[in-house]
Amino acid sequence: MPSRSFNRAAVAALALGSNAVDAFWRLECPGSIGLARIDPLMDYDGVSGHVHALKGGSAFSAKSTADDLLKSKCTSCGVVQDKSAYWAPPLYFEGDDGTLTIVPEKPPFKAYYELNAGKTSDGKDQTIEAFPNGFQMIAGDNLRRNTTLSGPDPDESGFKGPYTDKTNNEREQLAIGFNCMNYGFSGGPKKEEPTLYRHHLPEKSWIDANCPDGIRLELQFPSCWNGEMDGGEDHKDHVAYPEWINGGNCPAGFDKRFPQLMYETIVATEKFIGKGGKFVLGNGDPTGYGYHGDFISAWADGALDKAVAECTDLSGEMKKCPVFEFAEDASSCAIESLPDELKDELNEGPMSSLPGGCEIQSGPERAKKGKGASGSSSGGKSKGAPSPVNKSKAESPAAQQESSPVVDAPESKSEGGVSTETEPKDEDKKEKHAAEKAPAPVAVAPAPEITDAPVASPAAENAGNAVRTERYTSNGIVYENLVVMQEVTVTEGAAKAKRTPEAEHVKRHGHRHEHVKRHAHGGRRLR
Numbered sequence: 270m271p272s273r274s275f276n277r278a279a280v281a282a283l284a285l286g287s288n289a290v291d292a293f294w295r296l297e298c299p300g301s302i303g304l305a306r307i308d309p310l311m312d313y314d315g316v317s318g319h320v321h322a323l324k325g326g327s328a329f330s331a332k333s334t335a336d337d338l339l340k341s342k343c344t345s346c347g348v349v350q351d352k353s354a355y356w357a358p359p360l361y362f363e364g365d366d367g368t369l370t371i372v373p374e375k376p377p378f379k380a381y382y383e384l385n386a387g388k389t390s391d392g393k394d395q396t397i398e399a400f401p402n403g404f405q406m407i408a409g410d411n412l413r414r415n416t417t418l419s420g421p422d423p424d425e426s427g428f429k430g431p432y433t434d435k436t437n438n439e440r441e442q443l444a445i446g447f448n449c450m451n452y453g454f455s456g457g458p459k460k461e462e463p464t465l466y467r468h469h470l471p472e473k474s475w476i477d478a479n480c481p482d483g484i485r486l487e488l489q490f491p492s493c494w495n496g497e498m499d500g501g502e503d504h505k506d507h508v509a510y511p512e513w514i515n516g517g518n519c520p521a522g523f524d525k526r527f528p529q530l531m532y533e534t535i536v537a538t539e540k541f542i543g544k545g546g547k548f549v550l551g552n553g554d555p556t557g558y559g560y561h562g563d564f565i566s567a568w569a570d571g572a573l574d575k576a577v578a579e580c581t582d583l584s585g586e587m588k589k590c591p592v593f594e595f596a597e598d599a600s601s602c603a604i605e606s607l608p609d610e611l612k613d614e615l616n617e618g619p620m621s622s623l624p625g626g627c628e629i630q631s632g633p634e635r636a637k638k639g640k641g642a643s644g645s646s647s648g649g650k651s652k653g654a655p656s657p658v659n660k661s662k663a664e665s666p667a668a669q670q671e672s673s674p675v676v677d678a679p680e681s682k683s684e685g686g687v688s689t690e691t692e693p694k695d696e697d698k699k700e701k702h703a704a705e706k707a708p709a710p711v712a713v714a715p716a717p718e719i720t721d722a723p724v725a726s727p728a729a730e731n732a733g734n735a736v737r738t739e740r741y742t743s744n745g746i747v748y749e750n751l752v753v754m755q756e757v758t759v760t761e762g763a764a765k766a767k768r769t770p771e772a773e774h775v776k777r778h779g780h781r782h783e784h785v786k787r788h789a790h791g792g793r794r795l796r
Contacts, residue, residue, distance in 0.1 A: 292384045292582065292583060293383040294381075294580050295380075295585045296346055296347065296382060297346070297587060298378040298380065298599065299376045299377045299600040300376065300602050301323060301345055301378070302323045302326075302329060303603055303604045304320055304321070304322055304323070304371070304616035305604065306318070306321070306624055306625050307330065307331050307611070308356070308563065309329075309331055310504050310565075311407075311504075311563075312331065313331065314331050316331070316611065318627060319358060319552040319553065319625060319627040320551040320625065321357060321358055322357060322359040322374070322551075323354070323355075324380075325338070325344055325351070325354040326339070326344050326351075326567060327343045327603060328342070329341075329354050329356075331608065333565060335403040335565060338353065339352050339569055341605075343596065343598050344599060344602055346380070347595055348572075348596065349594040350570055350572035350592075350593065350594060351569075351573075352567045352568070352569060353564065353565060353566050354564065355380055355532065356562065356563050357486075357488060357562035357563070358550045358551035358552045359372070359536075359550070360536045360538075360548055360549070360550055360551070361548070361550070361551060361618070361623065362548055362549075363546050363549050364544060368618070368619045368620070368621065369618050369619065369622065370619050371616070371618055372538055372540070372548065373536065373537045373540065374534055374536055374537070375535040375537055376600070378532070378533070378534050380530060381531040382528040382530060383529040383530075383531065384529075384577065385397075385511075385515060385516045385528075385529050386526070387516065387517055390518065390524070393524075395525070395526040396526065397526050397528060398494075398525060398577070399528070399573040399574040400528070401498065401566065402566055402568060403565070403566065405498070405499055405504060405566070406490060406507070407503065407561060408441070408444060408488055408490040408491065408505075408562055408564075409441065409444070409559070409560050409562060410558075410559060410561060411552055411636070412635045413559045414559060415632050416442055416468070417438065417439070417442065418468070437510055441510070442468055444490075444510065445558075446465040446466060446485070446488075447471065447484055447487070447557050448464070448466055448467060448484060449467075449476070449480040450483045450485055450535060451480060452482045464487060464515075465489060468557070469556055469557045469558055470554075470555065470560075471484075472547075473541075473547050476538050477538075477541075477543065480539070482539060483535050483536050483537050483539055485536075486532075486533070486535075487531065488560060489515055489529065489530075489531045490531065491508035491510045492515075492527045492529040492530070493510065493519035493520065493524075493526060493527075494508055495522055495524075495525070496525055504563075508527075516529075530564060532562050549623075549629055551623060552627060553623060553628050553630050554629075554630070572592055572593070576592045576593065579592055
């Protein structure tokens with residue numbers, strides 16, 4: 270038979286050393302400035318409907334601007350120049366008797382700044398820009414209690430994109446992660462869990478049996494930008510996810526590129542093993558689908574611009590960035606002032622309801638506004654938070670999630686307190702959900718010793734074709750893989766072409782999640 274040649278898009282995990290493509294740093298925040306019902310984006314100059322865990326500049330308030338934040342006396346994050354604000358709802362445990370208690374965090378909270386390169390929709394290379402001071406955005410949907418995906422945890426391993434939904438609805442759901450932490454890895458999930466592996470909060474019985482070191486809450490923010498400082502009432506329309514969520518090219522109208530911001534919070538769910546009850550987010554969400562976070566950029570002295578240009582060490586360690594000055598008081602930094610009505614509010618428990626009386630709503634329908642859910646993040650209404658420029662157009666590709674309504678799911682199965690639409694068809698998905706339904710106890714293993722980050726491999730020729738990054742945890746070390754697109758010419762004939770060893774390499778950044786006992790809130794009530 271005559272042979273013929275053709276080009277095929279092949280996916281390869283290559284060991285890349287190109288700083289311009291995959292450099293990143295982990296901004297570690299060893300402290301929290303507090304817990305409070307404050308949200309200057311969705312409830313400007315008012316009280317939010319639900320509580321948030323607050324990180325960053327101590328001058329944070331219900332009407333914070335970048336100028337206000339830059340005057341902060343301290344920051345709970347580790348870099349002196351960074352007075353930005355990072356906030357998201359904390360996790361609570363509700364006992365069978367209805368008593369609620371905060372699930373303590375395991376510091377440090379991490380904000381990843383990932384320098385993932387890409388192209389515009391018309392194929393032009395993008396230059397990664399620093400967030401300008403005053404830039405603000407929200408990721409996630411506070412009112413979501415269900416999924417429109419093919420199942421709660423579609424298998425994202427391998428080459429299954431790009432995602433072409435025009436409203437970012439699908440990408441936004443895939444940009445949330447609840448990963449099981451098992452440093453000993455004796456039993457538990459059969460596979461290492463990459464970043465953003467599970468997109469819902471599992472049932473407590475499964476977490477108890479399989480996650481002896483807690484769970485990791487993850488939230489990926491969009492990195493494609495249309496040039497406006499704010500995005501309308503939901504603070505989203507000015508940004509969009511790239512085609513691979515955490516990598517790839519940007520959609521039309523969003524030609525500018527920011528660092529990819531991701532929040533990572535490890536919480537000590539193991540403290541509640543054996544206790545009857547359930548876990549619920551501070552916005553009244555027991556499903557995890559409504560996890561969300563907010564961000565206001567406030568970096569002093571042009572430090573972020575310099576960091577984007579100079580902080581290109583592949584280890585991700587912020588202390589290897591020559592631009593940063595490091596704070597010594599970050600773990601003790603606290604919010605400078607609170608509204609009178611919040612000064613004595615109990616936020617950690619034990620208590621009979623969530624702060625502010627926020628109602629727990631399990632879905633599958635969207636959470637109702639006016640029940641503690643309307644005061645924050647995508648679905649609520651802003652109360653006039655000032656925007657530095659005109660708001661973005663309603664027809665933006667990153668339009669509000671309501672433009673693509675959530676379809677209520679049939680009650681065919683229950684996962685984390687909420688029905689899901691369909692049983693995953695993929696065998697790997699079935700195996701994962703079968704494991705969650707039939708948990709097996711495992712022994713709690715001590716955290717491993719800290720190890721040095723591996724040395725990065727030489728740069729690959731096709732570094733510019735990076736499409737996404739993936740991280741997973743194994744034996745207490747987080748590995749990061751960079752996936753690139755590579756054009757491979759294959760000749761078919763009597764003999765099949767063989768894959769060369771160069772087709773698959775993995776670049777790994779080893780950085781350990783420390784297993785510590787103290788938590789970010791210091792066990793104090795805000796005053």
